[in-house]
Amino acid sequence: MIPVNEPLLDGNEYKYLMECIETGWISSEGPFVQEFERGMAKAASRRHGIAVCNGTVALEAAVAALGLQPGDEIIMPTFTIISCAAAIVRRGCVPVLVDSDPVTWNMDVAQIEKKITSRTKAIMVVHIYGLPVDMDPVLRIADAYKLRIIEDAAQMHGQTYKGRPCGSFGDISTFSFYPNKHITTGEGGMIVTDDPALAERCRNLRNLCFKTEQRFVHDELGWNFRMTNLQAALGIAQLERLDAFVKIKRRMGARYARLLSGTPGIQLPLRQKDYAENIYWVYALVLDESVPFDAGEAMKRLSKLGIGTRPFFWPMHEQPVFHKMGLFAGEGHPIAERIARRGFYIPSGLALTDDQIEHSAASVKEILR
Ligand SMILES: Cc1ncc(COP(=O)(O)O)c(C=O)c1O
Numbered sequence: 001m002i003p004v005n006e007p008l009l010d011g012n013e014y015k016y017l018m019e020c021i022e023t024g025w026i027s028s029e030g031p032f033v034q035e036f037e038r039g040m041a042k043a044a045s046r047r048h049g050i051a052v053c054n055g056t057v058a059l060e061a062a063v064a065a066l067g068l069q070p071g072d073e074i075i076m077p078t079f080t081i082i083s084c085a086a087a088i089v090r091r092g093c094v095p096v097l098v099d100s101d102p103v104t105w106n107m108d109v110a111q112i113e114k115k116i117t118s119r120t121k122a123i124m125v126v127h128i129y130g131l132p133v134d135m136d137p138v139l140r141i142a143d144a145y146k147l148r149i150i151e152d153a154a155q156m157h158g159q160t161y162k163g164r165p166c167g168s169f170g171d172i173s174t175f176s177f178y179p180n181k182h183i184t185t186g187e188g189g190m191i192v193t194d195d196p197a198l199a200e201r202c203r204n205l206r207n208l209c210f211k212t213e214q215r216f217v218h219d220e221l222g223w224n225f226r227m228t229n230l231q232a233a234l235g236i237a238q239l240e241r242l243d244a245f246v247k248i249k250r251r252m253g254a255r256y257a258r259l260l261s262g263t264p265g266i267q268l269p270l271r272q273k274d275y276a277e278n279i280y281w282v283y284a285l286v287l288d289e290s291v292p293f294d295a296g297e298a299m300k301r302l303s304k305l306g307i308g309t310r311p312f313f314w315p316m317h318e319q320p321v322f323h324k325m326g327l328f329a330g331e332g333h334p335i336a337e338r339i340a341r342r343g344f345y346i347p348s349g350l351a352l353t354d355d356q357i358e359h360s361a362a363s364v365k366e367i368l369r
Pocket residue numbers: 054055056057080081083084126127152154155176177178188189
């Protein structure tokens with residue numbers, strides 16, 4: 001079986017992990033955590049980094065830190081992972097959804113302004129699958145309506161928009177380091193921001209809101225979202241190779257494109273927009289309407305040929321958990337609905353060999369024949 005993702009851990013990961021063991025620094029108090037925070041902040045052109053234990057809680061803390069009030073509306077894409085909407089709903093805020101762009105699969109920025117009401121307080125931008133959201137219109141709208149921006153850059157390590165790093169936009173940005181990301185810590189996340197007050201608030205929220213002057217007395221409820229020194233050791237070793245990893249992913253994308261372009265029945269990821277070149281977080285495919293089966297069937301057929309796949313995200317407006325909460329009743333977002341049903345991705349990890357890419361592409365052609 002060719003796995004859908006396999007990380008590359010052949011740099012200094014072992015050396016730095018051994019250093020944790022030898023020095024006994026394995027908790028979040030160890031020195032690698034702050035070093036990784038500084039490294040990620042620098043990579044994203046931000047002043048502050050706050051390491052946390054995954055990308056989901058990074059969003060949770062980021063939304064909480066902004067001080068949004070129950071009932072405040074936050075505009076976000078329907079086509080994303082549930083972590084984004086959950087962070088909003090758990091604060092009592094209201095996610096307001098926009099559909100996807102059919103070519104990049106990112107949020108359709110042309111729909112944002114129509115969704116603004118007197119209760120709108122923020123926009124949550126989520127860069128999807130390898131190309132960033134078109135940020136200029138988002139920044140213009142946020143400025144005109146005085147909205148905060150939360151940027152979910154979970155999939156965008158090393159990507160830029162018009163030369164500016166993803167993770168540097170808006171008030172606060174988040175990353176994930178799950179093993180399918182360009183750099184991994186096993187599980188892990190990071191919040192980055194330029195605002196010292198927001199950074200301090202995130203640090204408190206991540207650490208149970210201990211009071212500095214009286215440790216076990218709390219004015220507010222926080223969480224234990226801390227990252228361990230072991231995770232940060234991996235993160236530093238991975239970050240050292242981020243540029244090389246982006247090159248590997250772009251080579252993978254170019255190879256797949258050469259092998260698959262012109263194949264009837266599938267939409268391939270766009271190689272570039274005028275603002276960015278794809279970094280192929282995953283190599284995603286969407287079946288045309290002419291194909292007589294959906295993504296579920298395609299993945300089953302590929303599995304029989306030994307090819308690992310994953311489905312696309314399922315839209316937030318079609319989530320039973322939100323329907324039970326009375327959210328999104330009767331909403332329709334046709335692009336997201338179509339790509340959720342007809343989209344999937346094929347092996348795209350950093351450890352993928354050229355032979356595996358060729359075999360995966362040949363198998364895709366075979367199931368479409
Ligand atoms: C866009 C996006 N946001 C948030 C997350 C959540 O990150 P984690 O899996 O580290 O909790 C993911 C995970 O893939 C993601 O793709």
